[in-house]
Amino acid sequence: MRRLVLLFLVSLLLVFSLGFSEDSWWKEAAKPYRGITIRGISESTPPSKYIKEVLAPMFEKETGIKVVFETTSWDQMYDKSIKDMEMGTGIYDFVYVEQDIIYSYLNRGFLTDITTFMKEHPELVFPDIDLDDFTSFINYFKDPETGHLFALPMEAFIKPYVYRKDLFSNPEIRKAYKEKYGKELEPAKTPEEYLELAKFFTEYAKEHNLELWGTTVQGASHPSCFYEFVETILPMFGVYNWGINLNNYRASVENGGQLNGEKAKKALRWWVELVKYAPPEALQSTWDEVAATMAAGRAAQGFVYGENVCWIATDETRSKVVGKIGVTLPPAYPEVIEDALQGKGYIGYYDGGAFGIPKTSKHKEAALLFIQWVTQKSVQVDFALATGRVIRKSTFEDPELKKADPKFSYYLSLMEKYGKLFAGAPPFPFHSIVVDLGYPYIAKALRGEISPDEALDELAREIDKTLAELGYGH
Numbered sequence: 001m002r003r004l005v006l007l008f009l010v011s012l013l014l015v016f017s018l019g020f021s022e023d024s025w026w027k028e029a030a031k032p033y034r035g036i037t038i039r040g041i042s043e044s045t046p047p048s049k050y051i052k053e054v055l056a057p058m059f060e061k062e063t064g065i066k067v068v069f070e071t072t073s074w075d076q077m078y079d080k081s082i083k084d085m086e087m088g089t090g091i092y093d094f095v096y097v098e099q100d101i102i103y104s105y106l107n108r109g110f111l112t113d114i115t116t117f118m119k120e121h122p123e124l125v126f127p128d129i130d131l132d133d134f135t136s137f138i139n140y141f142k143d144p145e146t147g148h149l150f151a152l153p154m155e156a157f158i159k160p161y162v163y164r165k166d167l168f169s170n171p172e173i174r175k176a177y178k179e180k181y182g183k184e185l186e187p188a189k190t191p192e193e194y195l196e197l198a199k200f201f202t203e204y205a206k207e208h209n210l211e212l213w214g215t216t217v218q219g220a221s222h223p224s225c226f227y228e229f230v231e232t233i234l235p236m237f238g239v240y241n242w243g244i245n246l247n248n249y250r251a252s253v254e255n256g257g258q259l260n261g262e263k264a265k266k267a268l269r270w271w272v273e274l275v276k277y278a279p280p281e282a283l284q285s286t287w288d289e290v291a292a293t294m295a296a297g298r299a300a301q302g303f304v305y306g307e308n309v310c311w312i313a314t315d316e317t318r319s320k321v322v323g324k325i326g327v328t329l330p331p332a333y334p335e336v337i338e339d340a341l342q343g344k345g346y347i348g349y350y351d352g353g354a355f356g357i358p359k360t361s362k363h364k365e366a367a368l369l370f371i372q373w374v375t376q377k378s379v380q381v382d383f384a385l386a387t388g389r390v391i392r393k394s395t396f397e398d399p400e401l402k403k404a405d406p407k408f409s410y411y412l413s414l415m416e417k418y419g420k421l422f423a424g425a426p427p428f429p430f431h432s433i434v435v436d437l438g439y440p441y442i443a444k445a446l447r448g449e450i451s452p453d454e455a456l457d458e459l460a461r462e463i464d465k466t467l468a469e470l471g472y473g474h
Contacts, residue, residue: 157306216302310388
């Protein structure tokens, strides 16, 4: 009940802040489409729920266009939206497009060219859409060749290094660490320091009968383990773009790739070593379980998607560590930081998604109005405060957001200041193919069924063979 009241109050505040009037631009632009119904689909996440429960009803009231927004599981979202676009059934008028899948969608011609569509329908372009105000994340939804936009970002977040600041500041723990290692206890700056901390906290917890381990590991036999390896672990060691050569789409060292090179093998050996210091659920953990582990206070540190950092830091109904976590940059080697500063590499993952309009949509015009509505400046501060996602530069500058930043463990300011050091997925049209090939090898290595070196040698060969057969690269 309290949640419903809160949503109602937020809705009222948004209505006042937007300053709607009888002859608002939205009402006029939507006149030809009043009474129709548009349908969309997304993963069931806080941003999607906020849009469904707060912004969509406001849009309906203002425009007379009804919105049916389906929020479901990650797997079902992709299954339903892709089948709809493949078969041309036109069920959905807007779909969630995750950053790492956009290039596959472009390759298959699934999405409406928003740049062209806006030029063809200037009467449907919100005067203050201000595309330049979006953060650089918007660039991931542009065609690399034409620069045309194919989706409007609706959420964005980075994947930082999260640590328990209450543990790191505990006098007894600090004393024990200094006695053992001869230095002060602080968050790791390098992979070696991170491993050392994972070992220390695990051993300390065992000695003091604490339900605590030294690190999280996103180790489920599921695509999530591959994502953690290529998005988070490999970049810290200086291996970018999943170790695949962007010029010839090959992964093996023999063919110009890096996936089975020494840096990559060192990275996987390091990650496999971390499993010793992770909680029992680690090898069954996807991104959701990693967040749950951190929220339950079962890990001293870990790598957690920003979409989860904010609720872990603030929601006492779900998190036992509210007010107890800190966020900082992943412990990458100095040369990796230098690469990132020069634009030659990156230190971690910049994730999120956007709303695109399928070519098969029966109501493209109304869908364009809606995706502009939910991404307009006027609603973004309240959206960010409710969800922890920021897609516009102006949102970062808002006094209300800056005031709330400490509550979010300064995650928002970390993202604003260092977001440029993180990167999204490489522009691979074969993204899903490599993920499906890769995660079984990584999962086996984490479980000790195959050595890290063997896993990467075999995976690199398999990727090269498969991409060659599919006609990618040379």
